[in-house]
Amino acid sequence: MKKLYVIGIGPGGLEHMTIKAKKTIEESDIVVGYTKYLKMVEPLLEGKETYATGMRGEEDRCKKAIELAQDKVVSVISTGDSGIYGMAGLILQLDNNANVEIIPGVTASSSAASVLGAPLMHDNCNISLSDLMTPYEAIKKRVKLAAEGDFVISLYNPRSKGRPQYLKECLDIVREYRDGNTPIGVVRNALRDDQSVHISTLGNFDEEIVDMMSIVVIGNSNTYIENGRIITPRGYKID
Amino acid sequence: MKKLYVIGIGPGGLEHMTIKAKKTIEESDIVVGYTKYLKMVEPLLEGKETYATGMRGEEDRCKKAIELAQDKVVSVISTGDSGIYGMAGLILQLDNNANVEIIPGVTASSSAASVLGAPLMHDNCNISLSDLMTPYEAIKKRVKLAAEGDFVISLYNPRSKGRPQYLKECLDIVREYRDGNTPIGVVRNALRDDQSVHISTLGNFDEEIVDMMSIVVIGNSNTYIENGRIITPRGYKID
Numbered sequence: 001m002k003k004l005y006v007i008g009i010g011p012g013g014l015e016h017m018t019i020k021a022k023k024t025i026e027e028s029d030i031v032v033g034y035t036k037y038l039k040m041v042e043p044l045l046e047g048k049e050t051y052a053t054g055m056r057g058e059e060d061r062c063k064k065a066i067e068l069a070q071d072k073v074v075s076v077i078s079t080g081d082s083g084i085y086g087m088a089g090l091i092l093q094l095d096n097n098a099n100v101e102i103i104p105g106v107t108a109s110s111s112a113a114s115v116l117g118a119p120l121m122h123d124n125c126n127i128s129l130s131d132l133m134t135p136y137e138a139i140k141k142r143v144k145l146a147a148e149g150d151f152v153i154s155l156y157n158p159r160s161k162g163r164p165q166y167l168k169e170c171l172d173i174v175r176e177y178r179d180g181n182t183p184i185g186v187v188r189n190a191l192r193d194d195q196s197v198h199i200s201t202l203g204n205f206d207e208e209i210v211d212m213m214s215i216v217v218i219g220n221s222n223t224y225i226e227n228g229r230i231i232t233p234r235g236y237k238i239d
Numbered sequence: 240m241k242k243l244y245v246i247g248i249g250p251g252g253l254e255h256m257t258i259k260a261k262k263t264i265e266e267s268d269i270v271v272g273y274t275k276y277l278k279m280v281e282p283l284l285e286g287k288e289t290y291a292t293g294m295r296g297e298e299d300r301c302k303k304a305i306e307l308a309q310d311k312v313v314s315v316i317s318t319g320d321s322g323i324y325g326m327a328g329l330i331l332q333l334d335n336n337a338n339v340e341i342i343p344g345v346t347a348s349s350s351a352a353s354v355l356g357a358p359l360m361h362d363n364c365n366i367s368l369s370d371l372m373t374p375y376e377a378i379k380k381r382v383k384l385a386a387e388g389d390f391v392i393s394l395y396n397p398r399s400k401g402r403p404q405y406l407k408e409c410l411d412i413v414r415e416y417r418d419g420n421t422p423i424g425v426v427r428n429a430l431r432d433d434q435s436v437h438i439s440t441l442g443n444f445d446e447e448i449v450d451m452m453s454i455v456v457i458g459n460s461n462t463y464i465e466n467g468r469i470i471t472p473r474g475y476k477i478d
């Protein structure tokens with residue numbers, strides 16, 4: 001293999017990409033990614049070869065990237081951080097070559113949090129509600145234990161068309177441990193032009209507004225809402 | 240207030256900062272931060288007013304930043320993501336003003352993961368072992384529940400001089416749920432010039448090498464070590 005970069009481009013807009021991610025894409029021979037993500041970095045792709053696949057084509061995309069990287073400098077891009085539910089794992093599962101380099105980015109829960117205020121200031125976890133490769137029972141167990149542990153919880157892939165009821169069922173599990181006043185925030189397309197933000201509480205929450213482009217952040221027992229922001233104090237004492 | 244930016248600069252080197260973070264620092268009148276962090280962004284500070292404080296001076300630093308931002312454009316910087324154990328929370332606790340803007344960065348667990356391989360590809364959590372503002376009993380409870388839930392666990396502030404035994408005690412809790420072959424990675428100064436990496440297993444781990452500049456990442460029950468990298472498969476099936 002010549003060189004294969006696995007790049008997290010952050011939330012989407014060019015400005016929240018790291019300087020290293022931008023420079024690496026610019027210096028690559030070929031850029032590989034989901035069609036929509038390539039569109040996000042279009043200004044960097046002028047005169048470059050690209051290879052795009054649809055949403056479910058991850059494995060195909062990674063295999064193609066590895067094939068192309070045998071004699072070219074290739075970048076495969078994901079949104080968010082390539083190392084959190086991104087392409088880094090699949091690439092290394094397929095070819096754990098010393099010439100693969102992972103370039104991290106701002107993960108979706110950080111982007112969503114920055115828009116909501118400061119919900120992730122204390123111990124927190126990321127849970128994906130996608131059951132494509134994880135049994136739903138395992139997902140529910142994690143939600144239960146995270147709720148019991150008073151973690152701030154960020155839900156990725158929170159509500160697909162095929163399994164819209166998972167979100168409500170998982171929030172009902174959280175409700176067993178946290179009261180109705182617990183803040184909950186939804187950010188759709190965080191830090192993109194069409195961003196939308198919804199702040200509510202566990203007691204009043206309407207799941208219908210959530211889709212797969214959203215991140216849902218559930219506060220811990222100390223989290224509060226003030227001036228349209230969700231804030232988790234740093235510790236258990238008031239500063 | 241005129242304008243106060245709360246910026247996460249990522250792991251430390253300028254290249255892993257987002258384009259927005261760099262541009263915002265360059266356009267600020269005053270930059271506020273821990274002395275060591277200001278040093279990391281020194282090339283951006285030429286001709287700029289700065290306000291530096293020592294390690295424990297967070298509250299002082301935030302109050303000063305808020306005071307200065309009354310009639311200037313001020314940036315207060317943290318390493319990693321300003322919204323995860325960074326300055327965003329304390330600033331908003333002190334003054335939740337509409338002119339405060341949070342600019343996210345690459346958090347320390349993402350940086351460490353990129354160096355280790357792809358350990359965070361499945362559900363994961365961040366836990367700080369600092370008991371400065373959280374009772375140790377609450378920390379241990381979280382470690383236990385995260386271990387029981389088979390989360391990949393990233394430990395922040397893992398081993399201080401004042402409480403070196405916490406790390407071993409918390410790993411002993413994890414050992415009740417995961418076997419001795421579970422991968423564990425330590426990255427000190429991730430993505431900085433003096434980075435060091437240590438990959439081991441729960442059964443063979445030597446806590447002595449860990450300090451406060453390190454992040455400790457503990458794999459889940461499917462995580463494996465291969466070619467000097469830690470890889471967590473995306474799901475529970477083998478691809």
